[in-house]
Amino acid sequence: MTRPHWVFADQLGPHFTDPSEHGPAEHAEIVLIEARSVLRRRRFHRAKAHLVLSALRHRAAELGDRARYVQADTYRQGLRAAVGRRRVTVRHPTSRAALGLVERLPQVEVLAPRGFLVDHADFRRWADGRGERRLLLEDFYRAVRRQEHLLLDGGEPAGGRWNLDHENREPPPRGAAALPVEPPWWPEEDDIDAEVRADLDRWEKAGEVSFVGRDGPRRFAATRAEAEQALEHFVTARLPHFGRWEDAMLHDDPWMAHSLLSVPLNLGLLDPGECVRRAERAYRDGAAPLNSVEGLVRQIAGWREYVWQLYWYLGEEYRGRNALGHHAPLPDWFAELDAGAVGARCLARTLAEVRDLGWVHHVPRLMVLGNWALQHGWDPRAVTDWFHRCFVDGYDWVMLPNVVGMSQYADGGLITTKPYAAGGAYLHRMGDFCGPCRYRPTERTGERACPFTTGYWAFVHRHRDRLAANHRTARATAGLARLTGLPELLATEHSRGQDPP
The missing domain is CATH 3.40.50.620 (HUPs)
Structure with a gap:
């Protein structure tokens, strides 16, 4: 039978x-x-x-x-x-x-698992062979490219380089409210969606369940056919523009030129192999530039695959890593997605997008939300749980390495070479939030001091011994000695505590 x-x-x-x-x-x-x-x-x-x-x-x-x-x-x-x-x-x-x-x-x-490119046993052999070296993405990514024969010409990387990140860091066009890119493809809700919404309303009203955020309209694929349409639309209409603005942010453009494919991929509606091969075909056909295609391949065949493997390789104890000794609880305004309680324009807008969409792209996740949590010393375990619950593409395997390792540096640098902490200058360079904001990214003290700037320097001061021993952050700690107004800065940052700016 x-x-x-x-x-x-x-x-x-x-x-x-x-x-x-x-x-x-x-x-x-x-x-x-x-x-x-x-x-x-x-x-x-x-x-x-x-x-x-x-x-x-x-x-x-x-x-x-x-x-x-x-x-x-x-x-x-x-x-x-x-x-x-x-x-x-x-x-x-x-x-x-x-x-x-x-x-x-x-x-x-x-x-055996499905939906990923690399076998667990193959990854373990690769990772166990690293010895004392870090389990860095770049090394793994090149191994996957070779295994899958992705973007290779005669065994060497297409274009002669494995990494085109430096071509994918342009700030947004000056004065633009949105990128000059065709909007994403959107699904149409149907009777099943109406039935789901009615059930959720009923269960919530009865007190059986409780949610955060808002629902609707559905923005992401829920069927295989919808996922295929989303993939094809992205590759033909948006992929050509993806690379150059991959790290940029705009206040009024949450989608930028991103694929949004993490959602159907993580539902299992798409297979990563079909996504990266469709993107490579666009490059081979002259329909998309190499930097955009390599950026997408790096996200899917590199980072996504890497995170999946780390989740299983590092074990359950990885969840409790807290190398920086951060134990502060998440404040209520953050936990409840209360964007109206926040003064910093970039943080308020990002939190509002999480509330309304259940999604923001990878840069505001890391450099706004994660950066803020890191600067304020929030418990990485609580931050991980928040990202898991509040993002439509968030699953335990996705968020554990992403938050504990990359965003909060709670593993002490096992998978990244430095903490992703940054001040207001970075956010000003890569986005358009600062102009109308009541805070100034260059000011460290006083009423107009940018909370990301004060938070950054307070973070560097708090962890100066560890950061001084890292060649990638040593210059920042050296800068503390030359920083005028450090006592006032620390007092300003401390007075704000865990409240929104």
Whole structure:
């Protein structure tokens, strides 16, 4: 008798259900479980809850009679209702909690992971061979490029260089409210979305669940067909402009030229291989410049793959890393996405976008939200949980290395060479927030002092011994001795404490 195959809500693409070696049979029943306990466990962003339920229900509708869709309180109850005591298969889940659950269920056989390019065993061999060297992205990225034969000409990188980051750091066009780029492709909501929204309204009104943020309209793909349209539109209309402004920010343009593909990728609707190969084809056809294509390949085949592998390689103890000894709690205004309580224009706008969209691109994530948390010494574990809950593309495997390692430097530099702390000058150079802001990026003290500038120097002072020993941050600590008004600066920063500026 053919065994049913269970898919989680982030395993919704055909590569998770199509028959293959050691996979489900061609006509296997597909089990999908909507477990209410997941929404009760954390205060997720409302748009994220909507997106995940919409994608899960859309997948069940696509599968038709082949689907066994169950709404239950827990996964255990849902599986029992779906298949009784029958044995089932499931692809390796994306979180340790889910993996622990399926491994404890004797009727479940766990199959190899899907949705990533590199095998766990291959990464372990690469990482174990590093010795005392850091597990740096650049080395791993080149190995993946070679393995997948991506952007190679005769075994060497296309264009003669592996890294084109220096071409992808242009500030936004002066005076532009938005990039001169075609807008992203948007899906159209349907009856399933209306049903999900009504259910969430009902559950929230009954006090069964609680959310942060706002819901609607749905901005991200919830089906395979929508994901394919989003990918094709990005490659043809937006990828040519992506690279040069990859690190730029604009107050009135949350999307810039970014792909937004992290959302359907992390739902399992797209496979990373198809994304990077479609982008490479655009380069080979002369439809997109190399710097844009290399930037996207680096994001997907490099950083995304790297983060996935680090999550499993570094172990659960990585979650508790706190090399800087940061223990301050998240203030209520941040936890509740209360952008109106914030004075700094860049922080207020970024927090409003999280509230309204459940998404901002990687630069405001790192250099506004993460930078602020780092400067103020917030507990990295709490910051990680916040990013997990509040972003539509946030999952445990995504946020743990991204926040603990890159954003908060809580691992002491295991995966990055320096903390990503910066003052107002960086935000002024890469964005358009500062002009109308009541604070000045060049002022360190006084009523108009930029809180990112005062926060940066207070951070450097607080961790000066550690930073002085790092060649990439030694100049900053040396600058403390030449900094006029340091006592006043520290008093200004301390007086603000954990309150918004």
